[in-house]
Amino acid sequence: xxxxxxxxxxxxxxxxxxxxxxxxxxxxxxxxxxxxxxxxxxxxxxxxxxxxxxxxxxxxxxxxxxxxxxxxxxxxxxxxxxxxxxxxxxxxxxxxxxxxxxxxxxxxxxxxxxxxxxxxxxxxxxxxxxxxxxxxxxxxxxxxxxxxxxxxxxxxxxxxxxxxxxxxxxxxxxxxxxxxxxxxxxxxxxxxxxxxxxxxxxxxxxxxxxxxxxxxxxxxxxxxxxxxxxxxxxxxxxxxxxxxxxxxxxxxxxxxxxxxxxxxxxxxxxxxxxxxxxxxxxxxxxx
Amino acid sequence: xxxxxxxxxxxxxxxxxxxxxxxxxxxxxxxxxxxxxxxxxxxxxxxxxxxxxxxxxxxxxxxxxxxxxxxxxxxxxxxxxxxxxxxxxxxxxxxxxxxxxxxxxxxxxxxxxxxxxxxxxxxxxxxxxxxxxxxxxxxxxxxxxxxxxxxxxxxxxxxxxxxxxxxxxxxxxxxxxxxxxxxxxxxxxxxxxxxxxxxxxxxxxxxxxxxxxxxxxxxxxxxxxxxxxxxxxxxxxxxxxxxxxxxxxxxxxxxxxxxxxxxxxxxxxxxxxxxxxxxxxxxxxxxxxxxxxxxxxxxxxxxxxxxxxxxxxxxxxxxxxxxxx
Numbered sequence: 065x066x067x068x069x070x071x072x073x074x075x076x077x078x079x080x081x082x083x084x085x086x087x088x089x090x091x092x093x094x095x096x097x098x099x100x101x102x103x104x105x106x107x108x109x110x111x112x113x114x115x116x117x118x119x120x121x122x123x124x125x126x127x128x129x130x131x132x133x134x135x136x137x138x139x140x141x142x143x144x145x146x147x148x149x150x151x152x153x154x155x156x157x158x159x160x161x162x163x164x165x166x167x168x169x170x171x172x173x174x175x176x177x178x179x180x181x182x183x184x185x186x187x188x189x190x191x192x193x194x195x196x197x198x199x200x201x202x203x204x205x206x207x208x209x210x211x212x213x214x215x216x217x218x219x220x221x222x223x224x225x226x227x228x229x230x231x232x233x234x235x236x237x238x239x240x241x242x243x244x245x246x247x248x249x250x251x252x253x254x255x256x257x258x259x260x261x262x263x264x265x266x267x268x269x270x271x272x273x274x275x276x277x278x279x280x281x282x283x284x285x286x287x288x289x290x291x292x293x294x295x296x297x298x299x300x301x302x303x304x305x306x307x308x309x310x311x312x313x314x315x316x317x318x319x320x321x322x323x324x325x326x327x328x329x330x331x332x333x334x335x336x337x338x339x340x341x342x343x344x345x346x347x348x349x350x351x
Numbered sequence: 352x353x354x355x356x357x358x359x360x361x362x363x364x365x366x367x368x369x370x371x372x373x374x375x376x377x378x379x380x381x382x383x384x385x386x387x388x389x390x391x392x393x394x395x396x397x398x399x400x401x402x403x404x405x406x407x408x409x410x411x412x413x414x415x416x417x418x419x420x421x422x423x424x425x426x427x428x429x430x431x432x433x434x435x436x437x438x439x440x441x442x443x444x445x446x447x448x449x450x451x452x453x454x455x456x457x458x459x460x461x462x463x464x465x466x467x468x469x470x471x472x473x474x475x476x477x478x479x480x481x482x483x484x485x486x487x488x489x490x491x492x493x494x495x496x497x498x499x500x501x502x503x504x505x506x507x508x509x510x511x512x513x514x515x516x517x518x519x520x521x522x523x524x525x526x527x528x529x530x531x532x533x534x535x536x537x538x539x540x541x542x543x544x545x546x547x548x549x550x551x552x553x554x555x556x557x558x559x560x561x562x563x564x565x566x567x568x569x570x571x572x573x574x575x576x577x578x579x580x581x582x583x584x585x586x587x588x589x590x591x592x593x594x595x596x597x598x599x600x601x602x603x604x605x606x607x608x609x610x611x612x613x614x615x616x617x618x619x620x621x622x623x624x625x626x627x628x629x630x631x632x633x634x635x636x637x638x639x640x641x642x643x644x645x646x647x648x649x650x651x652x653x654x655x656x657x658x659x660x661x662x663x664x665x666x667x668x669x670x671x672x673x674x675x676x
Contacts, residue, residue, distance in 0.1 A: 240450040247405055248438030248465045262455045
């Protein structure tokens, strides 16, 4: 027998990030957005409530980098605080979907039979409604507000994670080490948590990133419709809604929040793609 | 009483439109410190028989008969009681060491798991016991191996780890399903010697499933030959190798490279393949490939006693039965 093979010291190669351009770009955008949100907790260029009617609807200038809104508030400050809101909704909605959905998916894969059937029909039921529409319905039923927006988007995320976790878990259940774990006397819950979950975690992480992007978009849509974040808290979606009236006088007021949403969602999607490439074991084997 | 006693075990696959006979009326026993081999081609029901002992048959399979382990009928136990038995008093070793280990957990963790589960050992105690086990299965540098992941080990090393996991709780019965099939011959030898040593050391029973007659001849005390889901012959190993009674056993021996058996006869392949379980009917299942088959073989032959511990199921045992090939 040979001695234990150890991973050899890695030869000089390109830095990891550069081999995954989408991961680098997506990561950079996500970092900027998160950084903006975190910074706004302690500092913004202007106070949120600092209205200044003499400076309303000012185009971007050195004084106000992104201009001012109809109340003379600094747009950059609004966007920074709005980022807090978007990210909070995204995180909570993804956590709701991930925790409940993954648990349901693992259960369905482990128990099969009628449990599997019930979980999957529930998923079909939720999927029957378009994402944003079901969020709008739920938010309308529960009443507008940030909390309910989180809940509505989170509920929509549950079947997404349930399906992905179930599919991946089923393929892990077919593997011999799971049978080995069963012959070692482990129950199905223990096997699901100790053996199946670690082997599907990469897929779940990638889905979480992509769901996060969708959640940010859904939050913007809900707020745009007045079902999400309520005034006076700023939100990207509502900024877009309020700026409509001034489209001819101050187009930047619509363009800037719109671009922010687009770039953020794009960045998160790129991050998800990059993570998938990074975590895909088949691709790593080829390198 | 023997450690494991299987009586009239039958396994059927029941689907909406059909019912397939997979294992039929299998009876055998494994005593303490005894190595019993199960021999047969792929698809003869060897692995199913083993899994039925652990209560781990795939869904949709109906089992009947009696499986008594240490006097307890396993078929009457509930899932919880079976879980307490599996890995604790009955250990199982798999064919593929490449896939029988979880790729994302360290070797030490995986060996410690059954100890923590069944013996309620703490983290540190389980780890030091795992290290002791790795020493016992003669893995070089056991301390480093504890923190290694399966992909960092060779095939032989991984199979040793699988054995260590199965032995962790000192089971009374060990079931090894083709434990060396995936390994190269030099490593096969080491692993088998190790298994037999460990069984002798702990006085546990070993049910060794294999299709390799060489392995069978060298390691087992008794052999069951299975064909088409039923036992066609059972005998002490030496008697079986020297004077096989059933035409199938004889054909198997003739199809084996003879060096392992110390003779220079010609290799004779068995014509045809194992019939699929869906084609099982009342007759002798080997008759389609048997050179001695007659019209009588359309009826199922009973297992007949041939001598101490020797049985075989064939109508034509008298015609050339009991002689060397």
